[in-house]
Amino acid sequence: MNKAWEGDQHNLKPLVQLLHFGYHQAMSCIFPVAIFGTLALSSVIQIPFLYRYDAILLILLAVQYLMYRSGLETRDEIKVICIFHVIGLVLEMYKVWMGSWSYPEPGYTKLFGVPLYSGFMYASVASFMCQIWRRLRMDMTGWPGFVSSVLLGGAIYINFFTHHFIPDFRWWLTALVFIVFRKTWIIYRVRITTYRMPLTLAFIIVGFFIWTAENIATFFNGWKYPDQHDSWQLVSFSKISSWFLLVIISVIIVAQLKYVKANRR
Template sequence: MKPIIQLLHFGYHQAMSCIFPVAIFGTLALSSVIEVPFIHRYDAILLILLGVQYLMYRSGLETRDEIKVICIFHLIGLLLELFKVRMGSWSYPEAGYTKLLGVPLYSGFMYASVASFMCQIWRRLRMDMTGWPGFTTSALLGGAIYFNFFTHHFIPDFRWWLTAIVFIVFWKTWIIYRVRTVTYRMPLSLAFVIVGFFIWLAENIATFLDAWKYPDQHQTWQLVSFSKISSWFLLVIISVIIVAQLKYVKASRTTNDSWSS
């Protein structure tokens, strides 16, 4: 009976951590079948998601620090979207007043939802890590991964080299998480793969709902390439590095403040 209770508690915290991603997909689904009057679909999605974020903050579902992380990821994602759309990797074919160089501003929230999930699940499961490689190593690796999303259009793609380096750098890194009074742990690299796979599934749903389209999906929808799992795997690493580093900075400040008082 105890394993079932543990699983139910774990599932509850996972579900609560997915509120913002679910809100995104719910908005995409409804707006694809219900025409919003007096406003373009992309503009309506942006307004709704801004409203969801405001309500989550006001209700205490997200903290001020978590909102800051979401804003950082919204900007990171938007910059990547601007570049990728310009390079023809995918497109947003519908009209909208809140589009910048062909990219609707709501698109950054799809990246921010990954950060929202990471922040929420970190807090709810009281997560920690052992064997963290340190700020310099993780920051350099995260930066290299992010810039490879841009540079592979001009020079060879180092995705698989970076993936191998990830497994080497985080070989000894484990996630510690707690469900009620029981503590569990998991290799961080395995967590990267699992989350990346589920984001790929979500990406298939998003493209089916016309959130964006890849070049081979303009005539008819088809499954997103399995190679995209590696892209999301690497993007998840960036989110974990940023969230983990900010958590460690905050923890260090709290410790210093307690010592100084």
């Protein structure tokens, strides 16, 4: 009977591991879910005396405050989120200026045609990265080092701006990613079991899910691409590669900050 019970326990282990993994993934997605939930609700419920974009900004600031006060986010994670908010906002202003997409609704908290809440959509990626890193006690092996990773991340970010004027080096940069990070593996832990995954595979998976989230955001009029003004349609699959590259920038910044902090101890 003991052997039968032990066998049942062994058979249930993968399910238990999956449930724990899913729980930590869900908890790490609180801020992204708050963003898309706010976009969805604000598209059907009008808040009195406030433009929609302004209301979204206030709600997301309140969510961040509550997450920090409740201990769901640490002070260091808030700092990373602020960095990403600025990085994302600068990119948004440039892209809107170039006509890549637009925010057609009015708002007091718009800067150069871009609502300030939009930076939180980039910051939500950082929030997820920080949360999942801490919850799954992540580490990496085969990290290419500060110079290689930062130069590659910088080149990817600059290409988001320069491809409007010079050839798009996206696919060359993508090839470089697979070369530079070919030996890099993510180490993560679920309960007492340790797993690992190639970092480039993680880039692809997260990029796909962000593209899926982008479809949800545009459906609820978070922003609009030029071909979505008359009626909503699926965001181009080519955007997956853009998010793939953006995730790389996110991981590089978070990883370098983690290593810097670890070396200070």
